[in-house]
Amino acid sequence: MKQIVILGGGYAGLLCALTVRKFVYDNEAVVTLINRSSSHQLITELHRLAAGNLPEQAVALSLTKLLKGKRVQLVTEEVTGIDAEQREVRTSGGDYSYDYLVVAMGSQTAYYGIPGLEKHSLPLKSIHEANRINRHIQESLSRYNQSRRPADATIVVGGGGLSGIEMVGEIADMLPKWCGEHGIQREDIKLYGIEASPSILPGFPAELAARAQSSLERRGAKFIVGVPIAAYDYPVVLLKNGQSIATHTLIWTGGIQGNPIVADSAIDTLRGRAVVNDYLQSTSHHNIFVAGDSAICYQDNGQPLPPSAQLAWQMGEAAGYNLFAMMNGMPLQPFKPVIYGKLASLGRKDAVAALGRHDRPLKGLPASLMKEASKAKYLTHIRGLQAYLH
Numbered sequence: 001m002k003q004i005v006i007l008g009g010g011y012a013g014l015l016c017a018l019t020v021r022k023f024v025y026d027n028e029a030v031v032t033l034i035n036r037s038s039s040h041q042l043i044t045e046l047h048r049l050a051a052g053n054l055p056e057q058a059v060a061l062s063l064t065k066l067l068k069g070k071r072v073q074l075v076t077e078e079v080t081g082i083d084a085e086q087r088e089v090r091t092s093g094g095d096y097s098y099d100y101l102v103v104a105m106g107s108q109t110a111y112y113g114i115p116g117l118e119k120h121s122l123p124l125k126s127i128h129e130a131n132r133i134n135r136h137i138q139e140s141l142s143r144y145n146q147s148r149r150p151a152d153a154t155i156v157v158g159g160g161g162l163s164g165i166e167m168v169g170e171i172a173d174m175l176p177k178w179c180g181e182h183g184i185q186r187e188d189i190k191l192y193g194i195e196a197s198p199s200i201l202p203g204f205p206a207e208l209a210a211r212a213q214s215s216l217e218r219r220g221a222k223f224i225v226g227v228p229i230a231a232y233d234y235p236v237v238l239l240k241n242g243q244s245i246a247t248h249t250l251i252w253t254g255g256i257q258g259n260p261i262v263a264d265s266a267i268d269t270l271r272g273r274a275v276v277n278d279y280l281q282s283t284s285h286h287n288i289f290v291a292g293d294s295a296i297c298y299q300d301n302g303q304p305l306p307p308s309a310q311l312a313w314q315m316g317e318a319a320g321y322n323l324f325a326m327m328n329g330m331p332l333q334p335f336k337p338v339i340y341g342k343l344a345s346l347g348r349k350d351a352v353a354a355l356g357r358h359d360r361p362l363k364g365l366p367a368s369l370m371k372e373a374s375k376a377k378y379l380t381h382i383r384g385l386q387a388y389l390h
């Protein structure tokens, strides 16, 4: 009996496990999925949890329920190492041997060595971190009622990419409600978005980035673009241009880097992400497939694919099929990504999208509805609605 071990129960890991079990019979292999928590986190919805706009149950789906009847053994442990030569995975609960391994452990927040950032800022990469942001904002606003210190009433989001802009949008929507609850005037609260690139939403067409910025500015957000954060000398955010902002709340969404377990393994890596061939196999170890943010995968134009949930889903399924093909001596299928486009929500009622390879623009309610539709499509695909309801 072969041992298939999948590391990570996010988009890539879950879809890989479900795909493997579509093809591989019970008497051929034991499939084990190892994840640090018992839930499948909808990371693309974390900004809404952080703003208190969604309950935790809507963002953390039970892996046990999602894998029910799929003959996948779930292990809830922290992976601490991969020994690619011995074909073993080290975890907080013991070692697991494998014949085939799928690495799908995502990425982690990058702080780029900016002084004070890792220690004092609030990252947004997990349910735990989203809940922490929500608690932190509520405590600061409640404190402001007594202290009247501007740093308690100032919220800064560092990073104007997709996740940062979506976070600003949710906060902008929630501020009137929070002000009412904490007895604060809306004018007292400052909300900043800071982006080092010349524009927010890098990668989006300029017209849509400008549209997103003006929509958020109309709801009271202020943007500082083209200026990197130099340090967080708590509680003061120092910018490269000499400007400073006093705040107890710096939400950091400014970058990601490879998972350290992958970076520290013997697998071929580039800047902490595993290098894979056209079939999503590690270039150094062909019995290891890598999917999602953990892998660096190139497009036909030579550029790496952006880390995204839609690609992690596709890569997970492609790796799952190729693993089955490899086990059975069948030809492997090259991974052909389908790019549906980019979509950034700007709070509950507005969004911008650039669809398809040609970036066809979509704005406002139709784009917001498309965001909801893509979430519903995903949940239907993984039968996540059942996990919500039971």
Ligand SMILES: Cc1cc2nc3c(=O)[nH]c(=O)nc-3n(C[C@H](O)[C@H](O)[C@H](O)COP(=O)(O)OP(=O)(O)OC[C@H]3O[C@@H](n4cnc5c(N)ncnc54)[C@H](O)[C@@H]3O)c2cc1C
Pocket (backbone or CB within 6 Å): 007, 008, 009, 010, 011, 012, 013, 034, 035, 036, 037, 039, 040, 041, 043, 044, 045, 046, 047, 077, 078, 079, 080, 104, 105, 106, 107, 124, 125, 162, 163, 259, 261, 291, 292, 293, 294, 307, 308, 309, 310, 311, 312, 343
């Ligand atoms: C706030 C935010 C908003 C985003 N919005 C979008 C969006 O709108 N559209 C889009 O396409 N993309 C979006 N992204 C990017 C997208 O979420 C990622 O690209 C995607 O989650 C990658 O999927 P993955 O399966 O590779 O990793 P993940 O979804 O991160 O899953 C990795 C899994 O591995 C587990 N894990 C990691 N390390 C260990 C360990 N040592 N031991 C055990 N388990 C471990 C984690 O707990 C997790 O369950 C967003 C990201 C963020 C942070």
